[in-house]
Amino acid sequence: MNAVELRGVSFAYDERTVVEDVSLTVEEGGFHALVGPNGGGKTTVLKLASGRLKPDSGSAELFGVPSAEFTDGARIGYIGQDPPEVAGRMPISVREVVRLGRVPAAGLRRLGRGDAEAVADAIDTVGLQGMERRRIGSLSGGQRQRAYIARALAGEPDLLVLDEPTVGVDVEAQEEFYDLLDDLNENGVTVLMVEHDLEVVAERADTLTCVNGRVYYDGAASEFVDSDEFYEAYGSRRPPSEEVEP
């Protein structure tokens, strides 16, 4: 079964068409990247894929269920850019942030021993043990992103949805973040990620969709930067030395 499937999806904010006729498939266990120029509709496609937006036309499915009707939120973990409130102001501890990952599965019941164990395991997995009581805003950018991964992991998701998760994070911490993501993917977690760094994408992702209003490329991640579609999507010409011989 596919974790995510978009077929011929179009979407407009008010009258402005953002994406048109987008199709993509993310197989279960896959690592799929969404790339494209700024303003090209990457985040919109991610929201359509995760069911945050309803397509104006076409269809979007999560695990074989129309995204709008998909209710099992515990199967999806989301990691975005740092929530702005976190940058120092909101008093919330690392453990409280990670516990939020149990909310979709728990619903209105009180969190119990099993939830506490899942939270502790998730914190151990990302290497934040000993920092559980610290205010999240006191952590470095890289540590905070690990806390958000732990939050997603605490829900024991099948699909991780990431929207440019390493913006503002230093290079070393980015490496650690993506290594952790690789480990999770190797353990069966499906990854769908918006990422602007094409080097990271080529190195980490299996498959890739390049979006700039429409789909320019959909295929193996490692072959994208050598393709004509890359230059077409980003509005630049292939350097003369790299022109493909007819």
Next chain:
Amino acid sequence: MTLEILAALPPVLLVVEAVASDLRRMLSLRFMRWALIAAVCTGVAGPLLGSYLVHRGMALVGDALGHVTFGGVAVGFLVAAVVGFDQPLLVALAVAVAAALALQYLAVETEAYGDVPLAVLLTGGFAVGVLIVNLDFVRMTGSIEDYLFGNAVLLGRTDLYVIVALCVVVVAAVAAFHKQLLYVTFDREAAAVSRVNVGFYDVVLVVLTAGFVVASIYILGVILVAAMLVVPVAAAMQWTTSFRSSLLAGVAVGVSTSVAGVSLAYVLDLVVGPTIVVLAIAVYGFSLVWQPR
């Protein structure tokens, strides 16, 4: 040195005795006991809700709903004059809840709790209230100032029941929905992707805030009600590293300043609402200076 201290004691003891006597007299008065109960309710419910509102940038929602509540009380007096149903607090509650739902609708339509919807509600609610209370046939209990700044003397038995019930509802709802409210407050996008019904919890929060505002009208008044949503939370933020401890510290500041404010206002013959607010701001100022974390 010891003799000097002993010599200074009698005047100090006299002051302490005088204050204690005032407080005993205060506690012997039924309306002041009711005021203290209402103050405790206000001090509990305000910071509880404010902890979510402040971190979502919605602190002024309380201010707007406060002004609408003044209009609601005025509508209550109008209803009493026209049909004889003399429960202005209940009518104000209905008006405030309706305004909260309208605000939520506007927020969804405009994708923000922006200045325009808040300003429309704030000024519109107040304007309607002033127009109504100036109608010849409308008889208002107390003066406009009593509702602007609070006057515990106006508290009736039914009012107290309504206030306590609203406080219980706020505490129960926060206890039931805390996890979801916190998730939506901290990371709205992640909560929505994980199928937490963010729209529903938005409605819960603004409707509960409407209830709190109505419950606080006799203690704080509509102008100052937002202070109990914001100031104790702002103080608690300086001292705490977790949301749970921030909630508890905010409630502690809210209850202590409310009770102290009511008592001080009685002893020194001050207006209740401003006294509470000044005390709360003093605690906030102290929290900025003394931060153990």
